[in-house]
Amino acid sequence: MVRERVKAISQRFLNVRKGRARYTQIHERVREGAAIDGMHICQLIAAMIIASIGLNLDSTEAVIGAMLICPLMGTVVAIAYSVATANLSFLREAISKLIFQFIVCLITSTLYFLVSPLGITTSELTTNSTATVWDAVIAITGGFAGALGTSRKSEPSVLLAGVAVATSLMPPLCATGFGIASGDFRLALAAAYEFVINVAFIAIGAEIVFLILRIPPMREKDGKVTLTLDDMEAAEKSSGLLRTVLVIASLVIAVPSLAISARHIEKSQSAQSGTVEKKDAYETQMTSEELKILNPNVTSYRVGVENEYNSETSHVEQRTVAIVGSKSNLSDSDRQSAEQLIRLHVENVDRVEFVLDEKSGT
Numbered sequence: 001m002v003r004e005r006v007k008a009i010s011q012r013f014l015n016v017r018k019g020r021a022r023y024t025q026i027h028e029r030v031r032e033g034a035a036i037d038g039m040h041i042c043q044l045i046a047a048m049i050i051a052s053i054g055l056n057l058d059s060t061e062a063v064i065g066a067m068l069i070c071p072l073m074g075t076v077v078a079i080a081y082s083v084a085t086a087n088l089s090f091l092r093e094a095i096s097k098l099i100f101q102f103i104v105c106l107i108t109s110t111l112y113f114l115v116s117p118l119g120i121t122t123s124e125l126t127t128n129s130t131a132t133v134w135d136a137v138i139a140i141t142g143g144f145a146g147a148l149g150t151s152r153k154s155e156p157s158v159l160l161a162g163v164a165v166a167t168s169l170m171p172p173l174c175a176t177g178f179g180i181a182s183g184d185f186r187l188a189l190a191a192a193y194e195f196v197i198n199v200a201f202i203a204i205g206a207e208i209v210f211l212i213l214r215i216p217p218m219r220e221k222d223g224k225v226t227l228t229l230d231d232m233e234a235a236e237k238s239s240g241l242l243r244t245v246l247v248i249a250s251l252v253i254a255v256p257s258l259a260i261s262a263r264h265i266e267k268s269q270s271a272q273s274g275t276v277e278k279k280d281a282y283e284t285q286m287t288s289e290e291l292k293i294l295n296p297n298v299t300s301y302r303v304g305v306e307n308e309y310n311s312e313t314s315h316v317e318q319r320t321v322a323i324v325g326s327k328s329n330l331s332d333s334d335r336q337s338a339e340q341l342i343r344l345h346v347e348n349v350d351r352v353e354f355v356l357d358e359k360s361g362t
Helices: 002-013 023-033 038-056 060-068 072-084 088-115 123-127 133-150 157-167 170-182 185-212 229-282 284-294 332-345
Strands: 218-221 224-227 298-310 315-326 351-356
Touching (some): 023 072, 038 060, 038 123, 038 170, 088 170, 123 170, 133 185, 170 185, 284 332, 315 332, 332 351
Parallel strands (some): 315 351
Antiparallel strands (some): 218 224, 298 315
């Protein structure tokens, strides 16, 4: 009884076949999404420039805006669709289009970063050049949602725009261009690898939907889309082989991301376990009390890490900074004594700053 009820609920709420568009309409949408023409190329270049500026300025808003107009998702869905329908000619066409798009994006981003005066490695660039298992999970889920939107009777534009943002196909290409332009080929390869990971698992996610929908072999004859049910059995065998190749290749590609994810987990655990130790290493409370004994004008003391641009290396580096607040300006000798005391507690401090504490009422 319970089993039947669960089955009935799942069929009612988790039935992706309900509301499906016609097979011919799905085919036309996939074909249109993978089309490449003058408008498509201009849209791709514009999106790449916006995304590159966003990564260069560490602007998440600009990157999201670029991904909303990025047409890369359609080509990846077309690859999954051609595998599901065993359409080898469409598969070759979709792969060649994706390679062409990859080249256009790479040239655009590389040229931008070559002329950009800001040659710094921002956090956005670093994030989009580090592939982890979570990227694969997001990609496969995004691919599923993207193919689901393509298969609906209603227009899928809103859903596909959201999927484009989630799967992040464009930012890794921008990061690859930055790596080439700056001569950091390690970063370029890492970012290109993240792009490949996203493509592979988006295709798998989309493939799952097309399999659930049981998309039959679709062929184009004389400019019209037709169902070819006669060779259904042969098409299913070919599709099964292509799916096997796709899954195996994706799993092999994902192996390095497992090692990267393991390092991330290790760093996260180390950071969590070391938080108390780090605060204790700074001995902030003890130092604050001693500074106030040394000079009653001292009202506050804190230590933190700041990001600072190094013009010599063209990279953003972390600096440990100690800040001493006081009621009035301290003399040079008082500042020297305070700095000596601070360095006894924090050996690796890079800079000590003295400020007037506004809370003191002065």
